[in-house]
Amino acid sequence: MTLGTCKLCLQRRALCDSHALPSSLFNYILRRNSGKAIVITDDAATPARLSSDTWDAALLCSECETRLNRQYDAYGIAVFRGHRGSVRVHPEGVDLLNVDRRRLRMFFLSVLWRVSVSSHPSYSNIDLPYRWEEDLRQALASDRPVPQSRYTVAIYKMRDSTPVGGFSNEDLRSFLAAPFARDYGEFLSVCFPFLSFFVETFFPRVSPAYAKRRGVLHGRGPVIPVPYVEVLEIPEIMNVLVSALRKHLKTEGVHGAA
Numbered sequence: 001m002t003l004g005t006c007k008l009c010l011q012r013r014a015l016c017d018s019h020a021l022p023s024s025l026f027n028y029i030l031r032r033n034s035g036k037a038i039v040i041t042d043d044a045a046t047p048a049r050l051s052s053d054t055w056d057a058a059l060l061c062s063e064c065e066t067r068l069n070r071q072y073d074a075y076g077i078a079v080f081r082g083h084r085g086s087v088r089v090h091p092e093g094v095d096l097l098n099v100d101r102r103r104l105r106m107f108f109l110s111v112l113w114r115v116s117v118s119s120h121p122s123y124s125n126i127d128l129p130y131r132w133e134e135d136l137r138q139a140l141a142s143d144r145p146v147p148q149s150r151y152t153v154a155i156y157k158m159r160d161s162t163p164v165g166g167f168s169n170e171d172l173r174s175f176l177a178a179p180f181a182r183d184y185g186e187f188l189s190v191c192f193p194f195l196s197f198f199v200e201t202f203f204p205r206v207s208p209a210y211a212k213r214r215g216v217l218h219g220r221g222p223v224i225p226v227p228y229v230e231v232l233e234i235p236e237i238m239n240v241l242v243s244a245l246r247k248h249l250k251t252e253g254v255h256g257a258a
């Protein structure tokens with residue numbers, strides 16, 4: 001166990017191996033794939049590999065770790081594994097019913113904050129400006145929701161409509177990729193796949209017109225409409241898939257020559 005300053009309560013304490021994307025997400029994927037996740041990266045130096053790494057780093061004291069796990073991770077995972085609320089499927093997407101959208105939004109913001117403060121290499125390309133990081137830290141440390149007027153969270157349901165040989169919903173549930181950022185000029189976003197959903201968190205926030213779009217977690221209504229997004233139309237994911245395929249073919253080539 002490492003001694004250090006807890007990123008959440010700022011006390012000097014023994015630190016746990018903390019997760020940004022919840023450990024239960026990794027457990028779920030690893031269980032379904034004999035203890036190894038297929039991790040794909042667009043980093044040319046890193047081969048696509050089977051890994052049991054769960055992207056943890058010494059970040060939080062055990063008290064803060066337990067609190068975030070109970071308050072946010074357990075809820076977020078329960079919703080997306082179908083243990084909380086229910087899902088209605090229709091041609092344009094899915095509706096999440098009887099889900100606490102405020103808690104869901106805070107769950108994703110807590111993941112994002114942990115991604116930003118984590119020193120794990122899978123999260124090294126995401127580092128929020130100190131002001132936003134500190135704003136989120138204070139909210140999470142005092143267990144108060146961040147107002148909807150600050151930061152926007154949107155979720156989409158991934159699917160692959162390729163007629164033959166596409167990814168099934170089950171494949172997409174095991175899809176794991178390092179979070180990546182987008183620059184829209186006036187605002188930024190950080191995106192990551194999550195149990196066949198695609199999450200995009202915007203900083204500082206999007207314009208009011210955009211904020212009413214389907215998939216954005218706003219308001220208080222009982223139904224959260226989640227539109228479909230074609231996984232192969234997400235350019236960053238396409239890039240990783242193509243680069244993983246190239247690496248795979250290269251490895252095959254090496255084996256063939258040997």
Ligand SMILES: [Zn+2]
Pocket residue numbers: 006007008009010011060061062063064065
């Ligand atoms: Zn702490």
